[in-house]
Amino acid sequence: MHIKRQLAAGIVLLNIALFSYVYYNAQEQKGYAPVNAQTSNEKDRGYAKTENEYSQTFSSKRPGIQPSKMKNTDDLHNLTANTRKEGIEIHNIDVQQKTRVGPAEFWRPELNLSSLPPGLYKRGKPVFDSLPKTYLPGYKSACWKLKGELKCWPYFYLLGMPKCGTTDLWSKITMHPDVKYTVKEPHWWARVRLGLTLAGLRPSKKAFLVTGNLAGYASRSNEMVQQFKLHPSMKSRLIIGDGSASTFWDNSLWDTWDGKRYEGPEYVTADVINVAQPDAKLIVILRNPVDRVYSDYLYFNPIHIVSVDHFHTMVVEVIDRFNTCLQTMSFRGCTYSIKQIDNQPLHTRLLVGLYAVYVRDWFRVYPRDQLKIMRLEDWHINCTGLLPEVFDFLNLEKKSGKTIAQFCEKKLQNGNKVGLHAIGDMLPKTRKLLEDFYESPNKELSLLLGDDKYLWRT
Numbered sequence: 001m002h003i004k005r006q007l008a009a010g011i012v013l014l015n016i017a018l019f020s021y022v023y024y025n026a027q028e029q030k031g032y033a034p035v036n037a038q039t040s041n042e043k044d045r046g047y048a049k050t051e052n053e054y055s056q057t058f059s060s061k062r063p064g065i066q067p068s069k070m071k072n073t074d075d076l077h078n079l080t081a082n083t084r085k086e087g088i089e090i091h092n093i094d095v096q097q098k099t100r101v102g103p104a105e106f107w108r109p110e111l112n113l114s115s116l117p118p119g120l121y122k123r124g125k126p127v128f129d130s131l132p133k134t135y136l137p138g139y140k141s142a143c144w145k146l147k148g149e150l151k152c153w154p155y156f157y158l159l160g161m162p163k164c165g166t167t168d169l170w171s172k173i174t175m176h177p178d179v180k181y182t183v184k185e186p187h188w189w190a191r192v193r194l195g196l197t198l199a200g201l202r203p204s205k206k207a208f209l210v211t212g213n214l215a216g217y218a219s220r221s222n223e224m225v226q227q228f229k230l231h232p233s234m235k236s237r238l239i240i241g242d243g244s245a246s247t248f249w250d251n252s253l254w255d256t257w258d259g260k261r262y263e264g265p266e267y268v269t270a271d272v273i274n275v276a277q278p279d280a281k282l283i284v285i286l287r288n289p290v291d292r293v294y295s296d297y298l299y300f301n302p303i304h305i306v307s308v309d310h311f312h313t314m315v316v317e318v319i320d321r322f323n324t325c326l327q328t329m330s331f332r333g334c335t336y337s338i339k340q341i342d343n344q345p346l347h348t349r350l351l352v353g354l355y356a357v358y359v360r361d362w363f364r365v366y367p368r369d370q371l372k373i374m375r376l377e378d379w380h381i382n383c384t385g386l387l388p389e390v391f392d393f394l395n396l397e398k399k400s401g402k403t404i405a406q407f408c409e410k411k412l413q414n415g416n417k418v419g420l421h422a423i424g425d426m427l428p429k430t431r432k433l434l435e436d437f438y439e440s441p442n443k444e445l446s447l448l449l450g451d452d453k454y455l456w457r458t
C-alpha cells in the first residue's frame with residue numbers, strides 16, 4: 001500500500017518534471033525567450049517567497065551595453081584591434097596547476113563552512129547548509145543523508161561547451177554499464193538553482209519549484225540509490241554525471257551579486273561546486289570557437305531569420321559592444337557580461353568561445369588533473385582512442401577494444417537542424433573577423449593547456 005502510494009506520487013512528480021524539462025528545453029532549442037518569460041515581473045517570481053535570500057538577486061532591469069556609433073561593417077580590422085593586442089591582460093588570477101594529494105581511495109576533505117569567505121558562502125548558502133561535514137564512506141560518489149534519504153552528487157560533470165559535441169560524448173560515456181543514465185542537462189548549478197529556467201532565461205516559478213531546491217536536484221541519484229539497496233557492492237562502482245553545457249561559463253547573474261565590478265565576478269560557479277565537491281571530476285570539450293559560434297547561431301535562432309549576411313551583422317554588433325564594454329571593464333568582466341553583450345533574444349554568443357577566461361577560473365579552484373579537456377576535432381576522428389581515456393579518468397572499469405568500437409560506432413548525436421546545411425559556410429570576411437577576434441584568447445588557452453592545438457591553426 002505504502003509502496004503504491006510512493007509510486008503514484010513518484011509518477012506524478014516525474015510527469016511534472018518531464019513536462020517542465022520538455023517545455024523549457026523547447027524554449028532553449030528555439031533560442032529565444034518565451035514572451036511571458038521576458039515580461040514576467042517581480043510578482044511572478046513565486047520562488048522569492050520561499051527563497052528570500054535570492055529575491056535581491058534580480059534587478060527588474062538589466063542595463064544593456066549600447067553599441068558605439070561605428071556602423072561601417074567593412075572596417076573590420078579596427079574592430080578586433082582590442083582582442084588582437086599582443087599581451088593583452090585577459091586575467092589577473094593565479095592558476096592552480098597542482099595535483100591534489102589525498103590518502104585513501106574515495107578520500108574527501110572535510111567541509112568547514114566557517115572557513116568560507118562570506119561572499120562565497122552567500123552564493124550557495126542553501127546548498128552548503130544541507131551538506132554534511134563528511135560524505136559517507138564506501139561509496140564511489142559523494143553520498144550523504146539529506147533529510148534521512150540517501151542522495152549522491154554527480155561523480156563527474158561534463159561542463160561544456162554548447163555546440164562542441166557534449167551530447168555525443170555524454171551518450172558514449174553513459175554507455176558504460178557503471179554509469180547510470182540520467183537526463184543530461186538539468187542546468188542546475190548555473191541556472192535553475194538561482195531561479196532561472198533551463199535556458200537561462202528570466203526567473204521562472206515552475207523551473208524553480210520542480211528542480212530549484214537541492215532535494216530536487218539530488219533526487220537525480222534516486223535510481224542509483226535503489227541499485228545500492230538491491231546490490232550493496234554497487235556502492236563502490238555506480239556513478240551518475242551532470243552534462244549541463246552551461247556550468248562551465250554561464251554566470252550571468254554575477255553583477256546582481258557583485259555590482260558592476262571592473263574585474264568581473266568575485267566568485268563563479270566553479271567556486272560554489274568546489275565547496276560541495278572538491279574532488280569532482282570535470283570534463284570539457286572545446287571546438288574551434290569560430291565554428292562553434294556559427295553552429296550555435298544556426299542552432300538556436302529561428303530558421304527563417306538565419307543567413308550569412310545576418311550572421312555577419314550580428315557578429316560585428318557583438319564585437320562592437322564588447323569593445324565598448326572594455327572601456328570600463330576588464331576582459332574577464334566583459335566576457336562574463338554576455339547577457340548584456342549578446343544580441344538577445346537572437347543569439348550570437350561569441351563570448352562563450354573565450355575559453356581561456358573560463359578555463360582559468362576553473363583552474364583557480366580545481367587541481368589541474370581533475371579537469372579533462374579535449375577537442376571536438378579530435379573526438380570526431382578518434383573516439384576509439386579518447387573514450388578509454390575518459391573511462392580511465394572516471395576510474396571506470398576498462399572495456400575491450402571491441403566494446404569501445406561498438407560504443408563509438410553509434411551515430412553522432414545532436415548535429416545541426418536538418419535543412420540548415422543549405423545555408424552553407426559563413427562569409428570569408430566573417431570568418432576572418434572571428435579568427436582575429438579569437439586569436440589572442442586562443443593563444444592564452446594554448447599556454448594554459450600547454451598545447452598548440454588549441455590555436456586551431458590547422
Ligand SMILES: *[C@@H]1O[C@H](CO)[C@@H](O)[C@H](O)[C@H]1NC(C)=O
Nearest residue numbers: 070072075076077078079081
Ligand atoms: C584604425 O586604426 C588605426 C590605427 O590605430 C587608426 O589610425 C585609424 O584611424 C583607425 N580607423 C578608423 C576608421 O577608426
Ligand SMILES: *[C@@H]1O[C@H](CO)[C@@H](O)[C@H](O)[C@H]1NC(C)=O
Nearest residue numbers: 110111112113114115116133
Ligand atoms: C574551520 O575553519 C575555521 C576558520 O578558518 C578554523 O578556525 C577552525 O579551526 C576550522 N575547524 C576545523 C575543524 O578545522
Ligand SMILES: *[C@@H]1O[C@H](CO)[C@@H](O)[C@H](O)[C@H]1NC(C)=O
Nearest residue numbers: 378381382383384385386389
Ligand atoms: C587517438 O587517441 C589516442 C589516445 O590519446 C592517441 O594515442 C592516438 O595517437 C590518437 N590517434 C589519432 C589519429 O589522433
